[in-house]
Every structure is written in C-alpha cells, then in structure tokens.
Amino acid sequence: MADLWVGNVEEDASDDEIREFxxxxxxxxxxxxxxxxxxxxxxxxxxxxxxxxxEMLRRLQPRVHDMFWKNRKLVVQVMPERDGN
Numbered sequence: 001m002a003d004l005w006v007g008n009v010e011e012d013a014s015d016d017e018i019r020e021f022x023x024x025x026x027x028x029x030x031x032x033x034x035x036x037x038x039x040x041x042x043x044x045x046x047x048x049x050x051x052x053x054x055e056m057l058r059r060l061q062p063r064v065h066d067m068f069w070k071n072r073k074l075v076v077q078v079m080p081e082r083d084g085n
Contacts, residue, residue: 002054003079004030004061007044010070018045025063028052046079054078 004027009018015033023029032048049057057078065076 002049002052002057002081004047004049004057005044005075005077005079006047006064007075007077008042008072009045009074010072011043013070018047021069022047022064025060027060054081
C-alpha cells in the first residue's frame with residue numbers, strides 16, 4: 001500500500017477527473033481519496049493505492065510533479081510508508 005499527495009489541486013476537480021488525469025500519465029487507479037482543504041488557496045488530495053508499493057509511485061511521480069493542470073502547478077509527493085496500524 002502506498003499514498004500519494006497531490007497538492008495545489010483545483011478545488012472543483014472531481015474525483016473522476018483526478019483519476020482520469022493520473023491514469024493518462026500511467027498511474028493505476030487509486031482506491032481511496034481524501035480531500036485536504038488548503039488555507040484558502042492550495043487544497044490537496046491524498047490518494048491511497050492498496051495494491052501498489054511506494055517504489056512504483058516514486059517512478060511515476062516525476063511525470064506529474066510540477067505539471068500545470070487546471071491552471072495550477074501541482075506538487076506531487078509519495079507519502080512515507082505507514083506501519084499498517
């Protein structure tokens with residue numbers, strides 16, 4: 001299991017739009033999405049991939065990090081591994 005943080009996401013971007021965008025750049029479909037409200041201007045999403053390890057996400061991350069999407073420059077990071085608790 002691995003988590004991906006996508007920051008500076010357009011607040012109005014739907015879950016399906018985010019999924020389609022990432023799939024277009026080679027990511028597998030995510031299993032869960034958690035929206036993180038920004039302090040007014042930089043909302044984010046945390047995506048969980050249950051059957052994907054962090055190493056695979058690290059290989060894919062450069063494809064979309066710093067990309068402009070929906071008039072915003074995305075910040076994409078692979079989250080540190082959780083211990084499963």
